[in-house]
Every structure is written in structure tokens, then in C-alpha cells.
Amino acid sequence: MAKKRLACRECHYVNELDANTCASCGSSSLTEDWAGYVIITHPERSEVATEMKVTEPGGYALKVR
Template identity: 75%
Template sequence: MAKKRVVCRDCHRVNEPDLDSCQGCGSTSLTEDWAGYVIIAHPEESEIAREMEVTEPGKYALKVR
């Protein structure tokens, strides 16, 4: 069984399962308890990115617990 990806509780970025810190912001507050995600390719042109306060392209979780 494959390991679940982890999400940063601070910036909501989806990360690979075996990381100790977020690839986006460096936070160590990671969780496997999340739901749904969005891929943001061009944050400077995206209303969703503005709403989520995302400035870097990547995968971001919609709900993080």
C-alpha cells in the first residue's frame, strides 16, 4: 500500500509522504488528514490562488484538519 501524501497545515501545500518539512514554506506542521486539492499553475492569474493566498505554483489542499 502506498503512503499518503502529507499537507502543510500552514500553507496547505501537498507534499511527498516521507518529508519532514514543507517544500513550500519549510513548516514542520504536516498532516495526512486532508481532503480535496487544486493544482495552481499560474497563481498571479488565478482567483482561487488569490482567495487561498497562494503565490507559488503547485498542488494545494482545499481542507486541512
């Protein structure tokens, strides 16, 4: 079973389990309570990225609690 990772409550970027701050935005508001996972490779061409306001490629949680 894969280890649960931490999603940022601010930008939804999915970080490693041992992270103290978000690698994308620097926020310290990280949680294990998230659902859905999307990998965005070309945010400038992605409707999902536009909806989520994502500007950098990476893995993002769809829903963060």
C-alpha cells in the same frame, strides 16, 4: 491505490509522504488529514490562488485539519 501525501497546515502545499518539512514554506506541521486537491499553475491569474493566498505554483489541499 495512490499513497496519501502530507499537507502543510500552514500553507496547504501537498508534500511527499516521507517529508519532514514543507517544501514550500519550511513548516514541520504536516498532516495526512486533508481533503480536496487543486493544482495551481498561474497563481497571479487564479481566483482560487487569491482566495487561498497562494503565490507559488504547485499542488495544494483545499481543506486541512
